Amino acid sequence: MTAEPSTTPRPSAQGPGAARQHTLRERNLQLVARAVFDAPTPLSRADVAAATGLTRATVSTLVDRLVEGGLVSELPPVAAQRAGRPAVPLVPAGRSVVGLGLEVNVDYLGARVLDLTGEVVVSRVTAGSFHDSDPADVLGTLGTLARDVVAEVHDGGMRLAGARLALPGLVDARTAELEVAPNLGWSSLEPVPLLGLRGPDGSEVPVVVANEAKLAALAELAGDVPSSFLYVSGDVGIGAGIVVDGRLLAAERGWNGEVGHVVVDPAGPRCSCGAYGCLEQYAGKEEILRSAGLPVDASLAELLELLRSHDRGAGAAVQRAGRALGSALADFVNLLGVSTVVLGGVYTELEPWLRDEVLTVMGERVLAAPFVSLEVRAAQAGQYAALSGGAREVLREVVAYPAAWV
Amino acid sequence: MTAEPSTTPRPSAQGPGAARQHTLRERNLQLVARAVFDAPTPLSRADVAAATGLTRATVSTLVDRLVEGGLVSELPPVAAQRAGRPAVPLVPAGRSVVGLGLEVNVDYLGARVLDLTGEVVVSRVTAGSFHDSDPADVLGTLGTLARDVVAEVHDGGMRLAGARLALPGLVDARTAELEVAPNLGWSSLEPVPLLGLRGPDGSEVPVVVANEAKLAALAELAGDVPSSFLYVSGDVGIGAGIVVDGRLLAAERGWNGEVGHVVVDPAGPRCSCGAYGCLEQYAGKEEILRSAGLPVDASLAELLELLRSHDRGAGAAVQRAGRALGSALADFVNLLGVSTVVLGGVYTELEPWLRDEVLTVMGERVLAAPFVSLEVRAAQAGQYAALSGGAREVLREVVAYPAAWV
């Protein structure tokens, strides 16, 4: 278990390396895997051939490999209504290869395992309060939890492809270092060794660290969002993930999407970052609560309660946040040319009260507004989206480089 | 002339199509071409083999194809200082395959031809005043100019790979339609047919339309910029190009980089776009001139004159623009995670007076500022950068898909 492929640098399926014979294999395996995994309804080998442009002969050998490798399963052939030999439906293999999502956030930590069908195999979340916590302590706890989960998965005969650790802060994708996580009070540390995560057979489990909002953004891809969108996650801080063609837009060191400190009003209140009038001072969770007349450590439920009872102050607070958010998102859309915005984090449940203000301001400020239809919607991935997004991302790589598994 | 390849949809070198034997050829041709074109000093066949990981045998046949196709030239073998058979240096072929850049801007139009070495083969620019002009008229004039240039190139025995038309406005990349160009007074038209451009042998010349600032951004790649940067071009309007890994970041319909209407101050002056306090109201060319005490149709030279003589008002005007620009760029950098900003258009010459303010404000507002070194520099591509950038972009595609030319 805890397989070899993820440790190797990466197959040259589309890398800049020299293309050899086996490169063809890799690419076509990927092509076939994508066809099977992306199809809304199970395809047969012949369908795959038609979809990919490969011949049925080639598709047959490739599919056989994927079945052997445990990435694809064959369903019992179902007699169609038309003439001809019945086709064998191909589907993603369940409970075979799985991905692990891990997360530490301000008020919980958890682990979740997904299989290639997208189903949840195990999910364990523990509530807690990790404001100004000890990294070694918290990550050690998560590591223990993760080890249990990995063992359980292993006993079930599944193979773990890898793991993603989501953290609410600035993560350097190259060095796997957490630069700073203000709301945890953590800074400048390497989280992976602190997990101490090993497979039951003592093998290494490859863990990649990433920003929480970005992984949550990827979780949306399980739904019916377009392949390019902007995900904005509101909490104490405000993070964002930019998804283009189903993949995160990568920056030099992974430090993009820092929407929380976009200028809303240079004459506004001073922000913790040192500047004035940042978005966080208008649409951050604590600021919304405060301006709704609640204590900053109040729960989202309390705010929703007020909103549902048409409380004046709460309504005004959320409207104020909506205007600021709309202004920042308009900048975002002008710069990136994306037309769909998904609201995550606390914004998900506030969406009914935020939506109108956000759309109004965006309509005013987005230059291309007359030509495109801007869409703002609530996130659909449910709670602990980053856990699912992380696991999903691991599995996306499996499908993208299936050659390592056959 | 005016070759066939660009009309075909596109070779499947990295497209999602099925990988066949000849796909290997295409990819490795591309690999070898890139190696030869990107090398700072001429490589031999053996060097290319070492750089790409292909065997010398394979490289030899591939290079022979590229030489036959006129993309690569062999220099006379120069006896090295060390032992062994002297190597044959390979270089991009000059005056063989060429790209055409076209542009209509507010006060000029022009055409420029570059060859694969990056050298200018022909360049013709005509001054004019195209504020509120007739599109058919102006594009017809440009078409005539272009036809002359194409004929000249053809008579010189060169082959034209294609053309890019740069326009200062919102261009839909899919439909090749110009949505709106405020400073020309144009809207909703198809520019390419109005050019009426045909090769001397009556063949079609494939023309792709693009935004002027984006093509100017690509021209910077000829210099020593990093492969990812942000290009901001100041003029009456303010445009931007986002370059990631040497390529423009593509949005759904090509409408990104609209930095001119980013929020600087919601309490600021009303903008022509309908919103308040847009960047253009602080750092647009006309606003800078006005606040420097010059008429809005004054030339950049007059402003520079004032600045050089340490005029108070002019200095303050540029500082004000610099602060606003810094604020907008900080948002940009926070969102995209790029650390290099190139100042183009009128900002190029204003850079010495802008730079400090821009960097100061960015240092305050960029969240990752403590961890990265932000760089702000003046554009280096010279005048009419979009002409060079457009021609360059045509040739980049030739190098990226050399299989069509061998």
Next chain:
DNA sequence: GGCGTTTTGTTGTATGGCTGAACTATTGCG
């Protein structure tokens, strides 16, 4: 119920492009 039709999946054979090793070409050096 047999038989043609239709569609799926498999089994050869042919082909193109890369590798690897041997070979030729051309220089420097002792």
Next chain:
DNA sequence: CGCAATAGTTCAGCCATACAACAAAACGCC
């Protein structure tokens, strides 16, 4: 002048795909 070193070429072998023929398993029609 012969040897070592480096560049480039030639040729057999291999691998993954295409193409075509074939086997399998249904339907339907008389």
